[in-house]
Amino acid sequence: MTLPPLTLSLQFARFDGVAEHRAALPRHAVARWLRHALERPGELTVRIVDADEGRTLNRDYRHKDYATNVLTFDYAHEPVVVADLVLCAPVVAREAAEQGKPLRAHYAHLLVHGALHAQGWDHETSEADAEAMEAREIAILARLGFPNPYADRVT
Template structure:
């Protein structure tokens, strides 16, 4: 079954080392990862992906979640299925550190976090209960397996 149409805005803030992150995130690859995460009830998606540095990531997390640190991905969902609309903010330095700690290629960790953010945009939540967390992790693993990537929750 063909994947739903995706309107994608891919933005990179100015920060040290941005070239490495641009190289890991070619538009066609980001679109493929996001499309793979869209559920069967999604007819179309409008997603903006912004890759930011540590200061901007921290500021956004502080302003919107009242948590004073930079986190890997933030999802701002505006509309659910059938037309999903959301902004995904990815903090490049955090993602690079995590990828290094996990021994994973940077692009592979970005794929996981883009899928994670896209699932949040569709209403999936891992903070509501243990059962919800397990369901979301299982869905992430299914999507990533379809992309030929390993389950990030298996050690």
């Protein structure tokens, strides 16, 4: 399986506890996870932020006044996927703990999720689109050695 090329900028804001998040996100692993999620070459910036920055971005761009786990700002889908993925470290850590998942596994899932959004996948348009996107995430994560992130979800 040939994976598409990726130009990656991995950025960490300054916040308490950033070392734990840096440890969960070695550059080579982030690049591997994203390349598996990309269908074509990509130029992605991944930024790990604190709750204040995450909330500000979500409020200013989505008009939702809370910090969310991942925001995708997609600028181009073809011929190269160009996007910024912003992950809110405190939210990701809280969700991982609540779901009983390793922080690294939850980050892998959210990066794959964000990369799919960057390519035009959307889970908010219809139930069918949500199911298709989840199935794609599950397949990609399985190839990467991660369990189904939705396995424990109550339906």
